[in-house]
Structure formats: structure tokens, C-alpha cells
Amino acid sequence: MSENKTKKFTVFPFGPQHPVLPEPLQLKFTVDEERIVEVVPNLGYVHRGIERACELNDYRRNIYLCERICGICNFMHAMSYCETIEKITDAEVPDRARYLRTVWAELSRLQSHLLWLGLFADGMGFESLFMQLWRDREIVLELTEKTAGHRIHLSTCAIGGVRKDMDEKLIAAYRSGLSGLRRKMDAVAPVFRNDRSVKAKTEGKGILPKSRAVHLGAVGPTIRGSGVSQDMRTLGYEAYGELDFTPITYDSEDVYARTQVRLDEVYQSIDLINRALDQMPDGPILSKSTMFPDGTAINRIEQPRGEVFYYVVGNGTIHLERVRIRTPTLPNIPPLLEMLIGHEVADIPPIVLSIDPCISCTERITYVNKEAA
Amino acid sequence: MPKMLWNIIRNLLSPPATIRYPHVRPEPVPGLRGRISFDTDRCDQCQDCERICPSAAIKVVPEEKRIEYDPFRCIYCHLCVENCMQKAIIAEDVVRPPEYEKVKEVFE
Numbered sequence: 171m172s173e174n175k176t177k178k179f180t181v182f183p184f185g186p187q188h189p190v191l192p193e194p195l196q197l198k199f200t201v202d203e204e205r206i207v208e209v210v211p212n213l214g215y216v217h218r219g220i221e222r223a224c225e226l227n228d229y230r231r232n233i234y235l236c237e238r239i240c241g242i243c244n245f246m247h248a249m250s251y252c253e254t255i256e257k258i259t260d261a262e263v264p265d266r267a268r269y270l271r272t273v274w275a276e277l278s279r280l281q282s283h284l285l286w287l288g289l290f291a292d293g294m295g296f297e298s299l300f301m302q303l304w305r306d307r308e309i310v311l312e313l314t315e316k317t318a319g320h321r322i323h324l325s326t327c328a329i330g331g332v333r334k335d336m337d338e339k340l341i342a343a344y345r346s347g348l349s350g351l352r353r354k355m356d357a358v359a360p361v362f363r364n365d366r367s368v369k370a371k372t373e374g375k376g377i378l379p380k381s382r383a384v385h386l387g388a389v390g391p392t393i394r395g396s397g398v399s400q401d402m403r404t405l406g407y408e409a410y411g412e413l414d415f416t417p418i419t420y421d422s423e424d425v426y427a428r429t430q431v432r433l434d435e436v437y438q439s440i441d442l443i444n445r446a447l448d449q450m451p452d453g454p455i456l457s458k459s460t461m462f463p464d465g466t467a468i469n470r471i472e473q474p475r476g477e478v479f480y481y482v483v484g485n486g487t488i489h490l491e492r493v494r495i496r497t498p499t500l501p502n503i504p505p506l507l508e509m510l511i512g513h514e515v516a517d518i519p520p521i522v523l524s525i526d527p528c529i530s531c532t533e534r535i536t537y538v539n540k541e542a543a
Numbered sequence: 544m545p546k547m548l549w550n551i552i553r554n555l556l557s558p559p560a561t562i563r564y565p566h567v568r569p570e571p572v573p574g575l576r577g578r579i580s581f582d583t584d585r586c587d588q589c590q591d592c593e594r595i596c597p598s599a600a601i602k603v604v605p606e607e608k609r610i611e612y613d614p615f616r617c618i619y620c621h622l623c624v625e626n627c628m629q630k631a632i633i634a635e636d637v638v639r640p641p642e643y644e645k646v647k648e649v650f651e
Contacts (some may be wrong), residue, residue, distance in 0.1 A: 234597035306559045319576035325620045333625070464579055 172375070176501050181208060186215050190519040193529035197522070205512045209507045217533045224493035224539070225400075229255060229463055229484070232493070233327060239495065240531040241322055242282045243473045245274050247495075248327035250471045254480040255406065257467035259329035261459035269450040270332050272409040273344075274324055275471075276439040276446070280351075281310040282474035283432045286526050287362070290429065293519040294371045299361055306354040309347050316343055331456035341447055346442045355436055362433050372426035376509035376521035379423055388505040389498050390476020391435070392420045392525050397425035402472035413445050425524040432526075462486050473498055475526045497531040571636040576619045578639040581610045581650040585631035590633060592623035610650040614639060 179200045185417045186194035192213035200208035211446030220239055224232045236251040249271050256263060263271075288303035311321045318324045318334055326334045336344075362368060378388065383396035394399050394417060401417035405416045418434045420427035463484030470479050483491040502525040509521050562569060565637070588605035600616035601611075601623060624634045 230595040234618060238618075308560075315572050315575075319572065319574045319621070320619070323618075325576075325618075 177202060178484075181383075181397065184518060184522070185498050189468070191522060191527065193527055195529045197518075198229070199510075199515070199518070200353035200531060201515060204516075206275075206510050206513055206515070206518075211503055213503075213505065213529070213533060216530045218530070220439050221493050221495060225490055228488050229490050230329065231391060232490070233329070234325065236321060236495070237325060237327075240497070240528055242528065243278055243475070243531070244322065245278045245324045245480075246358055246471060246473045246478065248325070249275060249408075249479050250478055251482075252329050254467045254469040254482045255329050255463050255484075256459075257469065258463040258465040258482065258484050259459040259461050263331055264454045264457055265451045266335075266360060266453045267455045269409045270334075270336060270455065271327065271448075272413070272446045273336075273443050274326065274332075275315075276443045277310060277313060278324075279474045280436060280443075281307055281314070281373070281437045282526075283436050284310065286432060286474070286523075287358075287429075287436075290520070290523050293523045294368065296368070302358060306358070309351045309354075313344055316340060316346060328456060331454070332460050333456070335455050336450075342375070344443065344447060347444060352437070352440055359433055362429055369426065371517075371520050372424065373430055374423045374424055374426075375513060375517050376428075376524055377423050377480075378505050378509050383486060383505060386504045386508065387501045388476075389501050390473070390526075391428050391431040392476065392502050392505060394431045396423045397421040397523075398489050398509050400477075402470050405470065407471060409446055410442075412441055412449065413444065417496060426519050428524045429502050438485050462488060463490065475499060475528060476502065495534065497528065497534075499525070499528050499532040500534075502527070503532075551643045569572075573636075575636045575638075576621045577635045578614065578619075579612075579617070579624060580619070580633050580635070580648075582631045583608065583610065583650050584629065584631055585629045586610065587629050589627065589628065592624055595622050597622065597625050608651065612648045612649060612650065615645045 179202055181198060181200050183195040183198050185191055185197055196212035196215070198210040199206055199208075204222050205211065210376065222234060226237060232249050233251055237248040239247050247417060251338065255261070284303055284307040288300045288307065291297075291299035291303060315321045317336070317340065318326050326332050356368065378396050380396045380398060381391045383398060388396070389400070397419050399417045399419050403415050404417060418431050418438060420430050463482065464486040466481075466483050468479065470477050472478075478498055479494075479496040481492070481494040485491050506522065506525050506527075509524075513521060567582045587606075587610060588603055590603045590605065593601045597620060598616045598618050600613045602611040602620075604611070621634060624632045
């Protein structure tokens with residue numbers, strides 16, 4: 171740093187309003203000509219106070235509030251909240267509901283990954299690939315709409331099971347829709363794997379060594395792209411324990427590896443949904459609980475971006491004492507800062523997008539700088 | 544090159560992926576969670592909908608047999624529709640269009 175002090179650097183902001191990143195995150199870059207020397211993140215633009223609202227609300231209404239933490243992972247947030255509450259009440263989830271939750275969770279992962287792949291293509295300047303991927307994503311959105319009547323928000327999760335069932339007609343629509351999606355992905359995947367210009371933008375960029383990924387606590391496809399087989403689905407929550415699931419990892423530790431992880435997970439999600447539909451037992455979908463949440467519970471599930479953590483304290487009343495939610499973008503920010511150092515300014519968009527940042531999910535705390543105030 | 548030609552011909556002959564909204568509207572799917580209205584003749588003022596609504600968009604005044612519904616707070620989860628014992632909440636398969644003013648709807 172002593173050498174840095176003698177040099178003249180340029181400091182420029184990236185965000186909170188930026189065409190590449192439609193999320194309000196500010197990264198302040200210190201650059202030596204084209205090379206990045208230092209990155210300082212600045213969060214706090216979209217703090218919404220959801221945790222406090224969860225404490226004031228009736229705990230049953232919180233399902234819909236938690237669902238609105240993130241539009242993309244809406245079902246997974248509701249599912250994680252319900253799982254946490256089920257741990258401190260006497261609700262037992264029926265087998266069919268566990269499978270239905272798994273199917274819808276994987277459907278959310280599919281739409282999230284397709285959305286990300288499209289945005290990533292757009293961030294690289296590959297407009298036609300972006301449009302093609304988002305057109306293919308319509309298949310998933312149509313399936314979501316057929317399931318629950320809305321294109322994004324499923325709102326089907328409930329404490330003790332699920333609110334909606336799937337009939338034979340809908341299952342057939344899932345199977346044909348997903349086989350169509352697989353065919354469409356077969357046409358797009360070679361572009362991500364072999365295209366020269368995509369490789370030039372991704373290979374060797376944003377290196378996150380395995381040891382640093384573990385040390386900095388990266389999660390999700392970011393750590394799996396560094397060769398660490400860390401996936402919460404291996405815990406076997408819901409029906410994952412019965413679906414023969416193994417995490418996808420890549421060893422090249424760069425943006426290319428993270429793209430490949432997500433691309434492979436699209437295929438993996440299609441397989442998991444098909445397997446879950448094959449194995450889904452008949453039976454009830456909802457069981458009623460007879461008590462209010464009492465006690466402390468934590469829950470971890472795997473979202474498209476990585477591990478989400480829920481901590482709930484109940485006191486036997488209709489209100490909860492404490493709700494703490496940690497979404498996957500927060501632990502992925504320190505690795506992002508390290509990935510960017512040493513790269514050129516033109517590499518910023520692909521590297522920042524490679525962690526799939528979702529800032530409005532992340533904003534949980536507001537930091538007040540007393541000295542500055 | 545032949546592959547590219549094949550793509551060009553296919554794209555030329557295939558219909559567009561988008562529709563000319565709002566001139567052409569998509570077919571509503573069965574079970575669409577659209578806008579809701581209240582049948583006050585059927586309603587027995589039990590206030591179940593008010594209690595269950597996650598966004599507190601419904602207010603029932605039993606003394607005046609009046610229901611106040613705020614469509615801008617409503618998240619269209621249709622919990623009220625599912626839980627109404629009298630089937631007094633009517634779900635339509637139409638999505639509410641954007642409006643200029645945030646006005647509550649009153650059913651009497």
C-alpha cells in the first residue's frame with residue numbers, strides 16, 4: 171500500500187444506478203489506469219425493514235411477506251420460513267407436500283438460472299442470446315402460471331404443507347414443457363461452453379482460489395465454481411434426500427466455471443423435477459398445527475444464488491420474538507471484492523454478475539457511521 | 544453457413560414470440576388469481592377474510608354491513624376466496640388494469 175500512496179489513482183463509482191446492474195449496489199473502484207487496485211462496496215439503498223415487519227406481523231401472514239423478500243426466489247423464501255416454523259410447532263409435512271415443494275423449488279431455480287444466464291449474456295453485450303434465453307424462460311413462467319395462477323409469485327406454500335395440488339393434466343404439462351426447455355437449452359448451451367467471444371470474456375477472469383473461497387465464506391454457484399462441493403440440498407431437506415442428488419462443481423475457479431455450474435444446474439433441475447414427479451406419492455397435502463411457534467429454530471436451504479439462513483424465535487404467541495434472514499448475496503460480496511482486484515475495467519460487468527447479486531434481498535441492516543454523523 | 548440459412552428461413556416463417564398487447568390479450572389460464580369482488584347478499588359479516596388477509600386489504604364493518612377493500616394493498620393471494628365459508632368473494636379471471644388514483648372500493 172506504501173507504493174500505492176505515491177502513485178496517482180482514479181476513483182470512480184459503479185452504481186447504484188448502472189445499466190449492467192439493475193440493483194442498487196455501489197462499488198467504488200480505485201484504478202491504476204485500466205487496472206483495478208481497490209474496491210469498496212457501499213450498501214444500504216433499499217433497506218426495507220422486513221425483519222422488523224416479520225416480528226410485528228401475525229406469524230402466518232409472514233409467509234407472504236417473506237415471499238416478497240425476493241421476486242426470483244419467492245417460493246424458496248416462503249418454503250424456508252415455513253420449514254423453520256414447522257420445526258418449532260407440531261406441524262408435520264405430508265410426503266406429497268414435500269415432493270410438491272421440491273418440484274416448485276426446482277422450478278424457481280430454473281427460472282432464476284435462465285434469467286441470470288440471459289442477464290449475463292446481456293452484460294457481456296450478447297443481446298440475441300439474452301433474448302433467446304428469456305424467450306425460453308417463458309416456458310417456466312407459463313408452468314408457474316398454470317400451477318398457481320401467477321407468473322412469478324407462487325404463494326402455494328403453507329405451514330404444514332402446501333395450498334395447491336397438481337393433477338395429472340398439470341403433471342403432463344410439466345413433463346412436456348420441461349422436455350421442450352431441454353431441447354431449447356441444447357441449442358443455447360454450446361454458445362456458453364464453446365463460443366470464442368464468450369470464452370474471451372469469462373475464461374481466466376475473476377479468479378477465486380478454492381482456499382480463499384472457503385476462507386471468505388462464499389456460497390452457492392460461486393463456491394461450487396471454485397471446486398468446493400458445498401450445497402445445502404445435500405442435507406436432504408424436503409424430498410432431496412430421496413432424489414439421488416449430487417452437487418455440480420467446476421475446478422477452473424473463474425467466471426467461466428460459475429457460468430458452467432449454473433448451466434449444468436439447469437439440466438440438473440429438469441432431471442430433479444422429472445424424478446420428483448415420478449416418485450411423488452398420493453395423499454394429503456396439508457396438515458394443521460395446533461400450537462403457536464414456541465422455541466428457537468434455524469434452517470438452511472439452497473437457493474439459486476446459494477445458502478439462505480433463517481433464524482426464528484417464537485414465544486408461544488401469535489407474534490414472533492425475532493426473525494433473522496441471511497440471503498446468499500451477503501456472503502458472496504467479500505469474495506467478489508477479491509475477484510475484481512487486478513482485472514481491467516472492461517471485465518467488471520461479467521465478474522460482478524458472476525455472483526448473481528440480488529441486493530434488495532441482502533439489505534438487512536443499516537450501518538450508521540457515528541463519526542461521520 | 545447452411546445452419547445459418549436454415550435459421551433465417553425458420554425465423555422468417557415462424558410467428559413472433561410476443562403478442563400485440565393490449566390489442567391482443569392472452570387467454571386467461573384456469574385458476575388465474577385475478578381481481579376480486581364481494582357479494583354482500585351472501586356475506587354474513589363473519590370477518591374471516593379480514594383476519595386471514597396477509598396484507599390487511601379488507602375491512603368488514605358488521606354494524607353497517609359494509610366491506611372496504613383496498614385493491615392497492617391486495618397481493619392477490621386469494622386466501623380470502625379459498626376461506627370464505629359463504630362463497631361471497633368472487634374471483635374473476637381478469638387482472639386489474641393500472642389506475643390513476645388509489646381509491647378504496649366499498650361494497651354495501
